[in-house]
Amino acid sequence: MKKIIYTTFILLLALLIPTACVSDKKIEHKEPEMKLEDIVDFILEIEEDREIRILQLTDTQIIDAGQCRTEDRLNSTAKQRWATNTIESNCFNYIRDTIEMTNPDLILITGDIIYGEFDDTGESLLKLTRFMDSFKIPWAPIFGNHENESTKGVDWQCEVLENAEYSFFKRGNVTGNSNYTIGIVQNDDLKRIIYMMDSNGCSNTNDPSVKKTVGFAEDQLAWFEETAEKAEQFAGDKVKSFVGYHIPTIEFGQAAVAAGYQESPTQTKSYVIGKHVEAKNGDFGKKSEPFAGMHEVPGLLDMFKEHGVDGVFVGHCHQISTSVLYEGIRWTFGLKTGTYDSHDTKYVGGTYIEVKTDNSFTVEHKHVDIYTIEPDTYQHIYMD
Numbered sequence: 001m002k003k004i005i006y007t008t009f010i011l012l013l014a015l016l017i018p019t020a021c022v023s024d025k026k027i028e029h030k031e032p033e034m035k036l037e038d039i040v041d042f043i044l045e046i047e048e049d050r051e052i053r054i055l056q057l058t059d060t061q062i063i064d065a066g067q068c069r070t071e072d073r074l075n076s077t078a079k080q081r082w083a084t085n086t087i088e089s090n091c092f093n094y095i096r097d098t099i100e101m102t103n104p105d106l107i108l109i110t111g112d113i114i115y116g117e118f119d120d121t122g123e124s125l126l127k128l129t130r131f132m133d134s135f136k137i138p139w140a141p142i143f144g145n146h147e148n149e150s151t152k153g154v155d156w157q158c159e160v161l162e163n164a165e166y167s168f169f170k171r172g173n174v175t176g177n178s179n180y181t182i183g184i185v186q187n188d189d190l191k192r193i194i195y196m197m198d199s200n201g202c203s204n205t206n207d208p209s210v211k212k213t214v215g216f217a218e219d220q221l222a223w224f225e226e227t228a229e230k231a232e233q234f235a236g237d238k239v240k241s242f243v244g245y246h247i248p249t250i251e252f253g254q255a256a257v258a259a260g261y262q263e264s265p266t267q268t269k270s271y272v273i274g275k276h277v278e279a280k281n282g283d284f285g286k287k288s289e290p291f292a293g294m295h296e297v298p299g300l301l302d303m304f305k306e307h308g309v310d311g312v313f314v315g316h317c318h319q320i321s322t323s324v325l326y327e328g329i330r331w332t333f334g335l336k337t338g339t340y341d342s343h344d345t346k347y348v349g350g351t352y353i354e355v356k357t358d359n360s361f362t363v364e365h366k367h368v369d370i371y372t373i374e375p376d377t378y379q380h381i382y383m384d
C-alpha cells in the first residue's frame with residue numbers, strides 16, 4: 001500500500017529532497033482490532049490542522065493523430081491539431097497550470113485520460129504517467145469509456161498505472177478496472193474517504209473482461225456498501241465521503257431539474273448558472289451540450305446518502321461544468337482538462353475542491369486560457 005504523509009516540514013524538505021514518506025503512525029479509532037489499511041486501499045495523511053486541497057482533472061483524452069488506425073478517421077485539421085508532438089500544448093500545459101494554481105495534496109483524474117483507439121502503442125499513457133509522477137503529488141486516475149479501446153490492453157494499462165511511483169491506483173476486485181478507495185487522515189482521524197469507481201461503458205473493444213454497457217455492476221455497489229460499513233464501524237460514525245466516476249448518473253439530470261435549471265433531465269438546453277438561470281445553493285457552471293450517459297442506478301442515491309457522501313465528481317461531458325446541490329450532495333462535472341477532442345474554448349482547466357477544517361468543502365473551477373489558436377469549426381471536426 002502506498003501511504004503518504006504530508007507535513008509542512010516534509011513539504012519544505014521535499015523542496016530539497018522530493019520524497020514520499022511512509023507513515024507508521026497508529027491511527028486512533030473506535031474499534032481497536034480494526035486497521036484502516038485493511039479498509040481502504042490508500043491512505044493520504046495530512047498532519048497539519050489546515051484545509052485539504054484536491055484537484056480534479058478530467059477528460060484529458062490524449063489523441064495521437066499519428067496513431068490513426070485508418071487514414072480517414074480524422075480530417076486534416078484534426079490531424080494537425082492533435083499531431084503526435086502536441087501533448088504539451090493540448091494537455092500538459094493545462095495540468096501544469098492548474099497544479100500551480102491549486103498546490104494540491106491529491107489529484108483525481110476522472111477518466112478518459114487517453115483516447116484508447118489513438119494509443120495502440122501505449123506511448124500516450126506512458127507519457128502521461130511520467131508527467132504526472134514528475135509533480136511528486138499523489139494522483140488517482142480512473143478509467144473512462146475510452147482507455148480500454150487501446151489494443152495494448154487493459155492488463156498492461158492497469159500495470160502501468162499501478163506501478164507509477166506517485167499514483168493511487170488499484171484495479172480492484174469487482175467489475176471494471178478502477179475501483180479503489182483513498183482514506184484521508186488528519187490529526188489522527190479518518191476525515192474522509194474517496195471512492196473511485198469505474199462507470200464502465202467502453203463498447204469499442206473485444207476484451208471480454210470489459211463491461212461494455214454503461215453503469216455500475218451489482219458487485220461494485222456491494223463493494224461500496226461493504227467498505228462504507230466497515231469504515232463506519234472503524235470510525236464509530238458515518239464517514240463523510242466523495243465519489244469519483246466518469247459517466248454521470250441520472251442524479252445529475254435530476255439535480256438540474258430540482259433546481260429549476262431545466263424541465264427534464266434529458267432536455268436539450270444550454271445555460272450558464274447565475275447568468276441564464278438563477279443560481280441556487282451556490283451552484284455554478286455551464287451546460288452547453290445535453291447530459292450524456294446519465295445512466296440510472298437503482299438505489300444509488302439512497303446508498304450515497306446513507307453512507308455520508310456529500311460530493312460526487314464526474315467527467316465525460318466535455319462541455320458541461322455544472323455543480324449543483326441536490327439531496328444534500330454536490331454533483332459536479334469537472335472542468336475538461338486541455339483541448340483534445342471536443343471542448344469549449346473558454347471552459348477548460350481543472351476543478352478545485354477544498355476541504356475545510358470543519359470537513360465542509362467548496363468547489364471551484366480553475367479556468368485556463370487556451371494555448372492554441374482554434375479554428376471556428378473545432379467543435380465539429382471530431383465529435384465522440
Ligand SMILES: [Fe+2]
Nearest residue numbers: 112144145316
Ligand atoms: Fe467519456
